Amino acid sequence: MRNRALGIALDAGPPAAALPRLLAGPSHGGLPDLRPDELIDLAEESGLTGRGGAAFPVWRKLRAVAQAGRQPVVVANGVEGEPPSRKDKLLLGRDPHLVLDGVVLAAAAIGAREAFVTVDARARSELEAVQTALRERSRRRDRVRLRVVTVPTGFVAGEETALVAWLSGKPPRPTSTPPRPFERGVGGAPTLVQNVETLAHLALVARFGPTWFRALGTPDEPGTALATLSGAVRKPGVHEIPLGLPLADLVAAAGGATEPLSAFLVGGYFGTWLPAETALRLELLDAALRPHGASLGARAIVALPGSACGLRETARIVRYLADESAGQCGPCVNGLDAIAGALERLAEPGRARPDDRARLARWLDQVRGRGACRHPDGAVRLVESALRVFATEIERHARGRCAAGR
Numbered sequence: 001m002r003n004r005a006l007g008i009a010l011d012a013g014p015p016a017a018a019l020p021r022l023l024a025g026p027s028h029g030g031l032p033d034l035r036p037d038e039l040i041d042l043a044e045e046s047g048l049t050g051r052g053g054a055a056f057p058v059w060r061k062l063r064a065v066a067q068a069g070r071q072p073v074v075v076a077n078g079v080e081g082e083p084p085s086r087k088d089k090l091l092l093g094r095d096p097h098l099v100l101d102g103v104v105l106a107a108a109a110i111g112a113r114e115a116f117v118t119v120d121a122r123a124r125s126e127l128e129a130v131q132t133a134l135r136e137r138s139r140r141r142d143r144v145r146l147r148v149v150t151v152p153t154g155f156v157a158g159e160e161t162a163l164v165a166w167l168s169g170k171p172p173r174p175t176s177t178p179p180r181p182f183e184r185g186v187g188g189a190p191t192l193v194q195n196v197e198t199l200a201h202l203a204l205v206a207r208f209g210p211t212w213f214r215a216l217g218t219p220d221e222p223g224t225a226l227a228t229l230s231g232a233v234r235k236p237g238v239h240e241i242p243l244g245l246p247l248a249d250l251v252a253a254a255g256g257a258t259e260p261l262s263a264f265l266v267g268g269y270f271g272t273w274l275p276a277e278t279a280l281r282l283e284l285l286d287a288a289l290r291p292h293g294a295s296l297g298a299r300a301i302v303a304l305p306g307s308a309c310g311l312r313e314t315a316r317i318v319r320y321l322a323d324e325s326a327g328q329c330g331p332c333v334n335g336l337d338a339i340a341g342a343l344e345r346l347a348e349p350g351r352a353r354p355d356d357r358a359r360l361a362r363w364l365d366q367v368r369g370r371g372a373c374r375h376p377d378g379a380v381r382l383v384e385s386a387l388r389v390f391a392t393e394i395e396r397h398a399r400g401r402c403a404a405g406r
Contacts, residue, residue, distance in 0.1 A: 014208035017215030045210035052195030068190035074115035079158035087226035096133035102199025107144035155324035174373035231303035267297030270378030309404040350400035
Protein backbone atom coordinates (compact mmCIF):
# COMPACT_ATOMS: atom_id res chain seq x y z
CA MET A 1 0.00 0.00 0.00
CA ARG A 2 1.17 3.51 -0.81
CA ASN A 3 0.27 6.93 0.53
CA ARG A 4 -1.21 8.54 -2.56
CA ALA A 5 -0.64 12.06 -1.29
CA LEU A 6 3.05 11.59 -0.53
CA GLY A 7 4.00 8.67 -2.76
CA ILE A 8 5.57 6.84 0.19
CA ALA A 9 5.50 3.07 0.43
CA LEU A 10 3.97 1.87 3.68
CA ASP A 11 4.83 -1.29 5.56
CA ALA A 12 3.82 -4.45 3.72
CA GLY A 13 2.02 -5.68 6.80
CA PRO A 14 1.50 -4.97 10.47
CA PRO A 15 4.21 -5.79 13.00
CA ALA A 16 3.75 -8.60 15.48
CA ALA A 17 1.04 -7.92 18.03
CA ALA A 18 3.46 -7.47 20.90
CA LEU A 19 4.77 -4.79 23.23
CA PRO A 20 5.97 -2.15 22.96
CA ARG A 21 3.77 -0.29 20.51
CA LEU A 22 3.71 3.39 21.40
CA LEU A 23 7.16 3.15 22.96
CA ALA A 24 8.73 1.09 20.17
CA GLY A 25 10.74 4.07 18.90
CA PRO A 26 10.39 6.96 16.47
CA SER A 27 7.72 6.34 13.84
CA HIS A 28 8.24 8.13 10.55
CA GLY A 29 7.05 7.69 6.99
CA GLY A 30 3.73 8.00 5.24
CA LEU A 31 0.20 7.34 6.36
CA PRO A 32 -2.57 5.59 4.47
CA ASP A 33 -4.69 7.90 2.34
CA LEU A 34 -8.07 7.20 3.92
CA ARG A 35 -11.41 8.81 3.26
CA PRO A 36 -12.85 10.55 6.35
CA ASP A 37 -15.52 7.90 6.84
CA GLU A 38 -12.92 5.13 6.47
CA LEU A 39 -10.84 6.40 9.37
CA ILE A 40 -13.89 6.88 11.58
CA ASP A 41 -15.01 3.34 10.77
CA LEU A 42 -11.54 2.00 11.60
CA ALA A 43 -11.63 3.83 14.93
CA GLU A 44 -15.03 2.30 15.68
CA GLU A 45 -13.93 -1.22 14.74
CA SER A 46 -10.80 -0.90 16.88
CA GLY A 47 -12.72 0.02 20.03
CA LEU A 48 -10.18 2.76 20.77
CA THR A 49 -11.23 4.96 23.67
CA GLY A 50 -9.72 8.17 25.00
CA ARG A 51 -6.59 7.73 27.09
CA GLY A 52 -6.86 11.07 28.88
CA GLY A 53 -9.19 9.90 31.62
CA ALA A 54 -12.78 9.74 30.40
CA ALA A 55 -12.36 6.66 28.13
CA PHE A 56 -14.94 8.01 25.66
CA PRO A 57 -15.11 6.16 22.31
CA VAL A 58 -12.89 8.02 19.84
CA TRP A 59 -15.11 7.35 16.83
CA ARG A 60 -18.08 9.05 18.52
CA LYS A 61 -16.11 12.25 19.03
CA LEU A 62 -14.81 12.16 15.47
CA ARG A 63 -18.26 11.66 14.02
CA ALA A 64 -19.89 14.31 16.19
CA VAL A 65 -17.40 16.98 15.14
CA ALA A 66 -17.42 15.86 11.48
CA GLN A 67 -21.21 16.27 11.38
CA ALA A 68 -21.23 19.68 13.07
CA GLY A 69 -21.61 21.42 9.70
CA ARG A 70 -18.95 24.10 10.28
CA GLN A 71 -15.18 24.28 9.82
CA PRO A 72 -13.79 22.37 12.83
CA VAL A 73 -10.54 22.53 14.80
CA VAL A 74 -8.38 19.78 16.36
CA VAL A 75 -6.70 20.15 19.76
CA ALA A 76 -4.10 17.61 20.89
CA ASN A 77 -4.01 17.71 24.68
CA GLY A 78 -0.46 17.16 25.93
CA VAL A 79 -0.66 19.41 28.99
CA GLU A 80 -0.81 16.56 31.54
CA GLY A 81 -1.59 18.58 34.65
CA GLU A 82 -1.91 15.41 36.77
CA PRO A 83 1.16 15.42 39.08
CA PRO A 84 1.64 11.61 39.32
CA SER A 85 1.32 11.15 35.54
CA ARG A 86 4.28 11.29 33.14
CA LYS A 87 3.01 9.31 30.16
CA ASP A 88 2.11 12.18 27.83
CA LYS A 89 5.36 14.02 28.40
CA LEU A 90 7.28 10.80 27.74
CA LEU A 91 5.41 10.20 24.49
CA LEU A 92 5.83 13.79 23.27
CA GLY A 93 9.54 13.70 24.02
CA ARG A 94 10.18 10.24 22.56
CA ASP A 95 7.96 10.16 19.48
CA PRO A 96 6.28 13.48 18.66
CA HIS A 97 5.83 12.44 15.02
CA LEU A 98 3.50 9.60 16.02
CA VAL A 99 1.32 12.10 17.88
CA LEU A 100 1.39 14.52 14.95
CA ASP A 101 0.46 11.69 12.58
CA GLY A 102 -2.64 11.14 14.70
CA VAL A 103 -3.43 14.85 14.65
CA VAL A 104 -3.17 14.96 10.84
CA LEU A 105 -5.39 11.89 10.48
CA ALA A 106 -8.00 13.23 12.89
CA ALA A 107 -8.02 16.56 11.07
CA ALA A 108 -8.56 14.81 7.74
CA ALA A 109 -11.38 12.71 9.19
CA ILE A 110 -13.36 15.72 10.40
CA GLY A 111 -12.35 18.21 7.70
CA ALA A 112 -10.25 20.48 9.90
CA ARG A 113 -7.64 22.80 8.43
CA GLU A 114 -6.14 23.94 11.72
CA ALA A 115 -4.81 21.95 14.67
CA PHE A 116 -3.13 22.85 17.96
CA VAL A 117 -0.75 20.74 20.02
CA THR A 118 -0.89 22.00 23.60
CA VAL A 119 2.04 21.52 25.97
CA ASP A 120 2.68 22.53 29.58
CA ALA A 121 4.70 25.77 29.57
CA ARG A 122 7.25 24.19 31.93
CA ALA A 123 7.76 21.07 29.81
CA ARG A 124 10.73 22.56 27.97
CA SER A 125 12.25 19.42 26.50
CA GLU A 126 8.88 18.11 25.30
CA LEU A 127 8.07 21.49 23.76
CA GLU A 128 11.38 21.48 21.93
CA ALA A 129 10.77 17.94 20.66
CA VAL A 130 7.40 18.92 19.21
CA GLN A 131 8.77 22.10 17.65
CA THR A 132 11.60 20.15 16.05
CA ALA A 133 9.13 17.61 14.68
CA LEU A 134 7.00 20.38 13.21
CA ARG A 135 10.03 21.81 11.42
CA GLU A 136 10.86 18.36 10.08
CA ARG A 137 7.31 17.95 8.80
CA SER A 138 7.47 21.15 6.74
CA ARG A 139 8.59 18.92 3.86
CA ARG A 140 5.69 16.48 4.26
CA ARG A 141 2.91 18.79 3.04
CA ASP A 142 0.46 17.99 5.82
CA ARG A 143 -2.98 19.18 4.80
CA VAL A 144 -3.61 20.89 8.12
CA ARG A 145 -1.90 23.85 9.72
CA LEU A 146 -0.13 22.51 12.82
CA ARG A 147 0.71 24.82 15.71
CA VAL A 148 2.19 24.14 19.14
CA VAL A 149 0.85 26.24 22.01
CA THR A 150 2.09 26.39 25.59
CA VAL A 151 -0.46 26.38 28.41
CA PRO A 152 0.14 27.75 31.94
CA THR A 153 1.08 25.04 34.42
CA GLY A 154 -1.85 24.00 36.59
CA PHE A 155 -3.98 21.02 37.50
CA VAL A 156 -7.16 22.34 35.86
CA ALA A 157 -5.41 23.79 32.79
CA GLY A 158 -5.36 20.43 31.01
CA GLU A 159 -9.13 19.92 31.18
CA GLU A 160 -10.58 20.13 27.68
CA THR A 161 -12.85 23.11 28.27
CA ALA A 162 -9.97 24.96 29.95
CA LEU A 163 -7.84 24.35 26.84
CA VAL A 164 -10.63 25.63 24.60
CA ALA A 165 -10.87 28.77 26.74
CA TRP A 166 -7.09 29.34 26.59
CA LEU A 167 -6.94 28.86 22.83
CA SER A 168 -9.85 31.30 22.51
CA GLY A 169 -7.91 34.01 24.35
CA LYS A 170 -9.41 33.48 27.81
CA PRO A 171 -7.98 32.19 31.12
CA PRO A 172 -7.65 28.38 31.18
CA ARG A 173 -10.64 27.67 33.41
CA PRO A 174 -12.82 24.60 32.99
CA THR A 175 -16.60 24.53 32.91
CA SER A 176 -19.26 21.84 33.00
CA THR A 177 -21.97 23.91 31.32
CA PRO A 178 -22.96 23.58 27.64
CA PRO A 179 -22.04 23.99 24.89
CA ARG A 180 -19.43 21.25 24.84
CA PRO A 181 -16.28 21.69 22.71
CA PHE A 182 -17.56 19.42 19.91
CA GLU A 183 -20.50 21.82 19.54
CA ARG A 184 -18.72 25.14 19.96
CA GLY A 185 -15.09 25.24 20.99
CA VAL A 186 -12.02 27.23 19.91
CA GLY A 187 -13.17 30.55 18.49
CA GLY A 188 -16.71 29.21 18.35
CA ALA A 189 -15.77 26.38 15.97
CA PRO A 190 -16.65 22.73 16.58
CA THR A 191 -13.55 21.33 18.26
CA LEU A 192 -12.14 17.83 18.64
CA VAL A 193 -10.06 17.61 21.83
CA GLN A 194 -8.08 14.39 22.21
CA ASN A 195 -5.27 13.34 24.50
CA VAL A 196 -1.92 12.95 22.72
CA GLU A 197 -1.72 9.25 23.60
CA THR A 198 -5.14 8.71 22.06
CA LEU A 199 -4.00 10.36 18.82
CA ALA A 200 -0.85 8.23 18.74
CA HIS A 201 -3.00 5.11 19.01
CA LEU A 202 -5.20 6.43 16.20
CA ALA A 203 -2.14 6.70 13.95
CA LEU A 204 -1.26 3.07 14.68
CA VAL A 205 -4.83 1.92 14.02
CA ALA A 206 -4.76 3.72 10.66
CA ARG A 207 -1.45 2.05 9.75
CA PHE A 208 -2.03 -1.49 10.99
CA GLY A 209 -5.78 -1.89 11.38
CA PRO A 210 -8.34 -2.71 14.06
CA THR A 211 -7.53 -6.44 14.21
CA TRP A 212 -3.89 -5.69 15.03
CA PHE A 213 -4.96 -3.15 17.67
CA ARG A 214 -7.36 -5.65 19.28
CA ALA A 215 -4.75 -8.39 19.48
CA LEU A 216 -3.81 -7.02 22.91
CA GLY A 217 -6.17 -6.01 25.67
CA THR A 218 -9.63 -7.49 26.12
CA PRO A 219 -12.66 -7.61 23.78
CA ASP A 220 -14.44 -4.85 25.73
CA GLU A 221 -11.35 -2.78 26.54
CA PRO A 222 -8.93 -3.46 23.69
CA GLY A 223 -5.40 -2.27 23.01
CA THR A 224 -2.58 -1.02 25.16
CA ALA A 225 -2.18 2.01 27.39
CA LEU A 226 0.58 3.97 29.04
CA ALA A 227 0.47 3.72 32.82
CA THR A 228 2.56 5.75 35.26
CA LEU A 229 3.42 3.78 38.40
CA SER A 230 5.06 5.68 41.26
CA GLY A 231 5.52 5.33 44.99
CA ALA A 232 7.09 2.39 46.78
CA VAL A 233 8.31 0.39 43.77
CA ARG A 234 11.91 -0.20 42.73
CA LYS A 235 11.54 1.17 39.20
CA PRO A 236 8.88 3.86 39.13
CA GLY A 237 8.03 5.24 35.71
CA VAL A 238 5.87 4.84 32.62
CA HIS A 239 4.99 1.36 31.39
CA GLU A 240 3.08 0.34 28.27
CA ILE A 241 0.62 -2.34 29.29
CA PRO A 242 -2.06 -4.43 27.61
CA LEU A 243 -5.39 -3.47 29.15
CA GLY A 244 -6.40 -6.25 31.50
CA LEU A 245 -2.94 -6.73 32.95
CA PRO A 246 -3.17 -7.57 36.67
CA LEU A 247 -1.91 -4.74 38.86
CA ALA A 248 0.34 -7.28 40.60
CA ASP A 249 2.09 -7.88 37.25
CA LEU A 250 2.63 -4.14 36.72
CA VAL A 251 4.23 -3.90 40.17
CA ALA A 252 6.44 -6.88 39.29
CA ALA A 253 7.44 -5.20 36.01
CA ALA A 254 8.50 -2.18 38.07
CA GLY A 255 10.90 -4.36 40.06
CA GLY A 256 8.47 -5.11 42.87
CA ALA A 257 7.62 -3.17 45.99
CA THR A 258 10.38 -1.66 48.10
CA GLU A 259 8.47 -2.56 51.27
CA PRO A 260 5.05 -3.92 52.23
CA LEU A 261 2.27 -1.84 50.69
CA SER A 262 -0.84 -0.62 52.44
CA ALA A 263 -2.86 0.88 49.59
CA PHE A 264 -2.91 2.04 45.97
CA LEU A 265 -4.20 5.32 44.62
CA VAL A 266 -5.68 4.36 41.25
CA GLY A 267 -6.56 7.01 38.67
CA GLY A 268 -4.50 9.94 39.91
CA TYR A 269 -5.55 12.79 42.18
CA PHE A 270 -9.20 12.43 41.15
CA GLY A 271 -8.90 8.71 41.68
CA THR A 272 -9.72 6.21 44.39
CA TRP A 273 -7.77 4.63 47.24
CA LEU A 274 -7.94 0.84 47.33
CA PRO A 275 -6.46 -1.46 49.99
CA ALA A 276 -3.33 -3.15 48.67
CA GLU A 277 -4.66 -6.66 49.19
CA THR A 278 -7.73 -5.78 47.10
CA ALA A 279 -5.94 -3.81 44.39
CA LEU A 280 -3.27 -6.43 43.77
CA ARG A 281 -5.98 -8.97 42.87
CA LEU A 282 -7.54 -6.71 40.24
CA GLU A 283 -6.93 -6.38 36.53
CA LEU A 284 -6.26 -2.94 35.09
CA LEU A 285 -9.66 -2.59 33.49
CA ASP A 286 -12.47 -0.16 34.19
CA ALA A 287 -14.83 -3.13 34.30
CA ALA A 288 -12.76 -4.73 37.09
CA LEU A 289 -12.31 -1.49 39.02
CA ARG A 290 -15.87 -0.19 38.75
CA PRO A 291 -17.35 -2.47 41.46
CA HIS A 292 -14.79 -0.99 43.85
CA GLY A 293 -15.75 2.59 42.99
CA ALA A 294 -12.59 3.14 40.94
CA SER A 295 -11.54 3.68 37.33
CA LEU A 296 -8.26 3.84 35.45
CA GLY A 297 -8.62 7.54 34.70
CA ALA A 298 -5.33 8.80 33.29
CA ARG A 299 -3.69 5.54 34.42
CA ALA A 300 -1.63 7.17 37.12
CA ILE A 301 -1.14 4.71 40.00
CA VAL A 302 0.61 5.38 43.30
CA ALA A 303 1.80 2.55 45.56
CA LEU A 304 1.56 3.64 49.20
CA PRO A 305 4.08 1.95 51.53
CA GLY A 306 3.02 0.73 54.94
CA SER A 307 5.50 3.15 56.50
CA ALA A 308 3.55 6.14 55.16
CA CYS A 309 0.33 7.55 56.55
CA GLY A 310 -2.54 7.39 54.05
CA LEU A 311 -4.40 10.16 55.85
CA ARG A 312 -1.41 12.50 55.61
CA GLU A 313 -0.97 11.71 51.94
CA THR A 314 -4.65 12.35 51.26
CA ALA A 315 -4.56 15.62 53.19
CA ARG A 316 -1.53 16.72 51.17
CA ILE A 317 -3.27 15.95 47.88
CA VAL A 318 -6.52 17.64 48.85
CA ARG A 319 -4.68 20.76 50.01
CA TYR A 320 -2.99 20.79 46.59
CA LEU A 321 -6.37 20.44 44.87
CA ALA A 322 -7.82 23.24 46.98
CA ASP A 323 -4.90 25.49 46.04
CA GLU A 324 -5.38 24.55 42.36
CA SER A 325 -9.01 25.69 42.33
CA ALA A 326 -10.05 27.69 39.28
CA GLY A 327 -11.63 30.15 41.72
CA GLN A 328 -14.99 30.19 39.96
CA CYS A 329 -17.40 29.06 42.67
CA GLY A 330 -17.96 28.70 46.40
CA PRO A 331 -17.89 24.89 46.50
CA CYS A 332 -14.35 24.99 45.13
CA VAL A 333 -12.95 28.11 46.81
CA ASN A 334 -14.53 27.65 50.23
CA GLY A 335 -15.62 24.02 50.25
CA LEU A 336 -12.33 22.42 49.23
CA ASP A 337 -10.40 24.65 51.60
CA ALA A 338 -12.62 23.59 54.50
CA ILE A 339 -12.37 19.92 53.50
CA ALA A 340 -8.58 20.16 53.27
CA GLY A 341 -8.45 21.75 56.72
CA ALA A 342 -10.57 19.02 58.29
CA LEU A 343 -8.40 16.34 56.68
CA GLU A 344 -5.23 18.01 57.93
CA ARG A 345 -6.57 17.85 61.47
CA LEU A 346 -7.57 14.19 61.08
CA ALA A 347 -4.10 13.45 59.73
CA GLU A 348 -2.36 14.77 62.84
CA PRO A 349 -2.67 12.31 65.75
CA GLY A 350 -4.56 13.88 68.63
CA ARG A 351 -5.38 17.10 66.80
CA ALA A 352 -8.83 16.28 65.35
CA ARG A 353 -11.87 17.95 66.88
CA PRO A 354 -14.75 15.68 67.97
CA ASP A 355 -17.03 16.89 65.19
CA ASP A 356 -14.47 16.90 62.34
CA ARG A 357 -15.65 13.62 60.83
CA ALA A 358 -19.30 14.61 60.86
CA ARG A 359 -18.48 18.03 59.44
CA LEU A 360 -16.33 16.49 56.74
CA ALA A 361 -19.12 14.13 55.66
CA ARG A 362 -21.57 17.05 55.54
CA TRP A 363 -19.18 19.24 53.53
CA LEU A 364 -18.57 16.46 51.02
CA ASP A 365 -22.34 16.23 50.40
CA GLN A 366 -22.63 20.00 50.08
CA VAL A 367 -19.79 20.25 47.54
CA ARG A 368 -20.66 17.26 45.36
CA GLY A 369 -22.26 18.21 42.05
CA ARG A 370 -22.44 21.92 42.84
CA GLY A 371 -19.22 23.23 41.32
CA ALA A 372 -18.83 25.35 38.20
CA CYS A 373 -16.69 22.47 36.89
CA ARG A 374 -15.92 18.92 37.99
CA HIS A 375 -12.92 19.83 40.12
CA PRO A 376 -14.81 19.58 43.44
CA ASP A 377 -16.35 16.24 42.44
CA GLY A 378 -12.93 14.71 41.80
CA ALA A 379 -11.70 15.81 45.21
CA VAL A 380 -14.85 14.43 46.89
CA ARG A 381 -14.29 11.04 45.25
CA LEU A 382 -10.73 10.90 46.54
CA VAL A 383 -11.68 11.90 50.11
CA GLU A 384 -14.58 9.47 50.35
CA SER A 385 -12.32 6.60 49.34
CA ALA A 386 -9.75 7.67 51.93
CA LEU A 387 -12.38 7.68 54.68
CA ARG A 388 -13.26 4.09 53.76
CA VAL A 389 -9.76 2.68 53.27
CA PHE A 390 -8.12 4.49 56.18
CA ALA A 391 -11.05 4.26 58.64
CA THR A 392 -8.99 2.29 61.16
CA GLU A 393 -6.22 4.86 60.92
CA ILE A 394 -8.68 7.68 61.64
CA GLU A 395 -9.64 5.95 64.89
CA ARG A 396 -5.98 5.39 65.73
CA HIS A 397 -5.21 9.09 65.17
CA ALA A 398 -8.10 10.05 67.42
CA ARG A 399 -6.28 8.18 70.20
CA GLY A 400 -3.05 10.06 69.47
CA ARG A 401 -1.31 7.25 67.57
CA CYS A 402 -0.34 6.61 63.93
CA ALA A 403 0.41 3.32 62.18
CA ALA A 404 3.22 5.04 60.29
CA GLY A 405 5.00 5.75 63.57
CA ARG A 406 4.32 9.48 63.71
